[in-house]
Each structure stands twice: as C-alpha cells, then as structure tokens.
Amino acid sequence: MIKRFFVIGMLTTTVVISCKDKQKQGNIDSTATEQTISNDVVTQSLTNKDGETLEMSFDNSKGKATVNFNGESIALNQEMAASGIWYKNEHYDLRGKGNDIWLKKDGEVIFEHQDNKVNVEVKSDKGDVLTMTFNNTAGTVKAYLNGGEQIDLEQKKAASGIWYENDAYELRGKGDHYILTKGRDTVFEN
Structure with a gap:
C-alpha cells in the first residue's frame, strides 16, 4: 500500500514538473518571436x-x-x-x-x-471560372480558379501575349485565350 502511494506521488510530481517546464519553454519562444518582429x-x-x-x-x-x-x-x-x-x-x-x-x-x-490594375474573368467550356487581377505596375497577377485559393504569379518576358509563373503554376495567354497549368497538367483553358 505504501509503495502504491509512493509511486502515485512520484508520477504526480513528474507530471507537475513537466508541465511547468513546458510553460517556461512556451514563454521563451513567445518572447523570441516578439523580438524578431519588433526589429522590423x-x-x-x-x-x-x-x-x-x-x-x-x-x-x-x-x-x-x-x-x-x-x-x-x-x-x-x-x-x-x-x-x-x-x-x-x-x-x-x-x-x-x-x-x-x-x-x-x-x-x-x-x-x-495607384497601381494600374485590370480585372479579368473567363469561363471554360467545362464551366470552370478563372478570375484574375493583373497589377501591371508591379508585374503580378492574383488568380482564383473557381473561387478557390489565391494563386500569386509574377510576370515573365513573353515573345507574344502574357506569361506569368510561380514555383507551381504558369499562366499564358493571348487575346481572350488563357491557359493555367500546374506542373505539366493543364488546370484551366478557355
């Protein structure tokens, strides 16, 4: 019986000390983050x-x-x-x-x-919608496929038409025709 109380007491003490150490670590991490931000x-x-x-x-x-x-x-x-x-x-x-x-x-x-911005929305034969906001001053475009996540792309020098890309996506177009690819897959074409 005494051994059980001793084991329970040791486990309780270990848990309490562990929680206090976690709490101190959390405070240290928080302070370091604030210092990094404050030098901005x-x-x-x-x-x-x-x-x-x-x-x-x-x-x-x-x-x-x-x-x-x-x-x-x-x-x-x-x-x-x-x-x-x-x-x-x-x-x-x-x-x-x-x-x-x-x-x-x-x-x-x-x-x-004010940046020169142009909004364009196009629809494919499949019913997909590509909404784009071109920032001609900054050379960027924010694209949304079917209202999904924002895809940020940067302008590249195209021989003809437009060309924007990031690490995953590429947007090309000429006139009213646009093609959005992800890797080697075409995800939108009108």
Whole structure:
C-alpha cells in the first residue's frame, strides 16, 4: 500500500514538473518571436503619374513612419486602420493598401499613387471560372480558379501575349485565350 502511494506521488510530481517546464519553454519562444518582429523596419519608394517620388520608412516596432516628399522629412504616428496602413500627425495623413498610397496635408491630397490594375474573368467550356487581377505596375497577377485559393504569379518576358509563373503554376495567354497549368497538367483553358 505504501509503495502504491509512493509511486502515485512520484508520477504526480513528474507530471507537475513537466508541465511547468513546458510553460517556461512556451514563454521563451513567445518572447523570441516578439523580438524578431519588433526589429522590423520597411522602406518603400513610389512615384506618382506626375513623376514625384514619395520615400517611406516604416518602423513597425515603434508604430512610426518617416516620409520624405519634396525635400521635406515628415514624422508620422501609426493609427488603427481597418485595412492597409494609416499614419498621421497634426498636418499630414498617410493612408494606403498595397502600393495604393495617398498623402494629405491639412486635408488636401498632395501625393497619390495607384497601381494600374485590370480585372479579368473567363469561363471554360467545362464551366470552370478563372478570375484574375493583373497589377501591371508591379508585374503580378492574383488568380482564383473557381473561387478557390489565391494563386500569386509574377510576370515573365513573353515573345507574344502574357506569361506569368510561380514555383507551381504558369499562366499564358493571348487575346481572350488563357491557359493555367500546374506542373505539366493543364488546370484551366478557355
């Protein structure tokens, strides 16, 4: 009887110590991840249709951005955006999503950049639907086959027509005819 209580006590102690070690390990991993994210500084430069350049530097760990426009350096603080980015100070307001960016000074737009995007939807004889958003500025396309997962492709130099690819997919087309392949298999053709 005493041996049973001793064995049960040892097992209980082992489980408790094991759980505490797991909990400590979880906290260490979480802290390391936060430190990696906190050192994230992103820079980007965009040119508008008038040839003006907006240089931006985002310090995500501090929630700050520095914008250089027309020789002026502007410090902005991050605001909570429903989608995309939003930074501001008492005179300037920077908002955007992706490469579509607007800089306002005292409520007036002083810089605007929007990528040239074209939406195309085509249907095959089998009834499959390929929906594509071409970003002609960035040289990319986001494709969706039958409303499924997003397929991100990058533009390649084609002798004629279009050619986009990633590690798994290739999209080629000319006029209103498109072919999407995965490996050697054709997954869509209209």
